[in-house]
Amino acid sequence: MRITGGKLKGRMIKCPDGIIRPAMDKMRESFFAILGGLDGKAFLDLFSGSGIIALEAASRGAERVVLCEKDKIKIDTLLKNVSLSEKELNKKIECHFMPVELFIKRSKGSFDIIFCDPPFPYKFHVQLIQSIADKSTAETGLLKAGGTVLIHRPAEVHMPDTIGSLKCSLTKTDKRIYGRSIIDFYQKMF
DSSP states (O other): OBOOSGGGTTOBOOOOSSSOOOOOHHHHHHHHHHHOOOBTOEEEEESOTTSHHHHHHHHTTBSEEEEEOOOGGGHHHHHHHHHHHHHHHSOOOEEEOSOHHHHHHHOOOOEEEEEEOOOTTOOOHHHHHHHHHHTTOSTTSSEEEEEEEEEEEETTSOOOSEEEOSSOEEEEEEEEEETTEEEEEEEEEO
């Protein structure tokens, strides 16, 4: 796999063992172009797999990059991959190895962009976005005011236009289709 943009553009990383469905180059280029500049932003990569999304964010200028992956088989390769950011950009990517749902529950950080790339058989897409909304009710919640959540899903999974509560609502602002893959963009509204 290759990094598609920023200071590390063109650099190759390894694909870890185990089940993985890395985000396609064209898809990564597209949604990062939609997001625009990441300078000074905090970026969270959930269901990280190889770490390619976290590396793309760091390469494109994100100030703070955090990832979460629970599959222990992927840890060694993922750590080797993200070490490229520290070596080449002098920027450490913070890694957490636990279920995403537990990370969300425990997280004290606040992010401008959250990218969710669960395995295609995953059955809890709506609940995942709901849990992010629930942790984003305060000004300093998991998702910052005006922040964006992206979720990569198979076409047969339906996602509602709004997820959340009166305290924090995430509204779908965009949807991009890449063959069988769809990325929904949700923005934090008050």
